[in-house]
Amino acid sequence: MEWHDEGIVLGVRRHGETSVIAEVMTEEHGRHMGLVRGGRSRTQRPVLQAGNRVSVFWRARLAEHLGEFRIEPIQQRAALLMQSSMAIYGIQAMAALLRLLPERDPHRKLCDTLEIIIGHLDEPEVAGELYIRFELALLNELGFGLDLEKCAASGTRSDLIYVSPKTGRAVCRTSGHPYAERLLALPEFLQPEMNEAADSDGLNAAFRLTGFFLNRHVYEPRGIEPDTARESFIQATLKALAPQAAGIV
Template identity: 40%
Template sequence: MEFEGPGIVVDHAFHGEGDLVVTLLTLEGLRRGLAKGGASRRQEAIWQVGNILAARWTARLPEQLGAYSAELVRPAAALAMQQPESLAVLRAACQLAAQALPEREHAPESFKGLLRLLAGIDISGFALAELCRWELVLLRELGFGLDFSSSAGGNDRLAYVSPRTGRAVTLSEAGEWVDRLLPLPEFLLGEGKPDPRGCLAALRLTGHFLTRDVFGVRHRPLSPARQALYERLSLRLEEKDGGDA
């Protein structure tokens, strides 16, 4: 058995003294394999979480762990080190992919979306908003897509999402239920530019459905790196509000 193509390192774990068990997200889904010597000085830079690789996986039988060899295409992990927020986004996205997606099941849209995010990880102001958009793709590919298809006219607009159904509702539809609804940032609808507050609202929105529908059914919490990113952004905005007061 053999697979060859682009892959994203979403997780790795030490195996023995110098090897790694590496999890890549590919067009064919998550796939684990043994990287012999992956923890060595010569190879460790290749297998950093977030890196984009040209990978080859081989095994005698499809159910075996198999072995990886790879060439580094884009050192996203090193590029993200330049900006703390970008590094936090990279860790959150990769951990989310590793924990949310089923192994060896095709997830082409999640792969393409994460590839786009990591390709621009060093662009200032890009990664956080792109993570929010990617989480919508991830939810949809896992079968829990949100419904933004409701129509709005005149001065009315889609502004909230029902936390129960995942359907977007307009300002006029919200009515007295507004306090029970999740705000829908305009940039998720392709309108306006994302800002930190909009991204925080988007992370709250997608986080609700990831927690309930993806992780909750497995009796597990939302991935720690994703929770930490939300808390980091929330604290930053609270401190800004305090400084402006």
Template identity: 45%
Template sequence: MEWRDQGILLSARKHGETSSIIEMFTPTHGRHFGVVRGGTSRKIAPILQPGAQLDVVWRARLEDHIGSFSVEPVRSRAAAAMGDRLALAGLNTVTALLSFCLPEREAHAPLYDRTQALLDLLGQLDVWPLAYLQWEMGLLEEMGYALDLSACAVTGATEGLCFVSPKSGRAVSAKGAGEWADRMLPLPDVLRGEGEGSDAEIGQGFVTTGYFLERHLAHDLGGKPLPEARARFVEAFTRRR
């Protein structure tokens, strides 16, 4: 069995004395593991940094074997991430969430394209938090938990939408929420693709997407806790504000 693809390195860990096991996210073959022979060497180890764009060839005797990767660097994103605490926390969050929620060997090409575009913005901290929030919305959609923010779930109105129902993921107006308003999640304009996206609005957006990541997606994956990397990223973003 053999295939070639280009993808994003999600993680790497030592295997034996000289090898590494890497976890790749590729557009055609999804999240995929494989062994890199000599992965701890001075030549290869610097290439195997999370977020790196790699050209890979995977080989195995049988399709269900872990197989081995040969890797060639396309571009590193380490420099853009290492220069700022928020950028590094963001990179760690993206790779951790993908490792957490993607099934193995299942293609998610639209999510891959969004992820590559997001990681290529690393270091541009004036636009990255908003781009990341939009990426979380895309992740929820790809995993089957899309938020419907087009109209009020109660009244059908398309104006005055200011809440999200924590149960259905649908928008709710102030009138529709009524006495239940204090139980709703915030719906800043930025979640609907409107406005410039102030830090305050982006922070509200993280509250809402975080709820659905934790209470819906993670719950349905067996109740596993979300990766701590996301909480660290939100904390770093909040401190920046």
């Protein structure tokens, strides 16, 4: 059994004296593990850093075996990413989210989104919004997607400012007003037909929104805690945005 694919390194763990087990999010084969012989060598370590785009050759006797990777670099950007705490935490947080998916299940959309976000992790005004959309896409892939296109009560597609915590569906201002204290806020940048860029307040509301449904549908049922990298990424992003909001250049 063998295949060739491209993907992004999520992480590695030591295996024996000289080898590692690498975890890669591939385009066609999903999140996949493989043994890299000599992975701790001076030439391989820079290639196997989280965030790097790589070419992956996998081989095993049987499909269910761990198998061996031969990994070659396509784009080595880990050194650049390590210059920013926001980028470091962002990579770690997204890797933790991808581990919620079954191994080897293909999720091309998430892989493509991951690639886009990594290219913008040095831009807090863009990275935060893209990360939220990544979490929404992940919830959808897990079968818990939110319906933010029209009001659950009236069917209207305008003035959507709430989300029902019970159904994950959007609610318009008029229908939701009597129950506002029990509803989650839907930030403007996630509202249909809105072209508003995300600001600090909008990102705060969006992080609360996706965090609520991740806890409800994923973490609590599985009896696991959210990875701390998510909160660290949120704080680093909001901190980076703070000088911009104050008009400091």
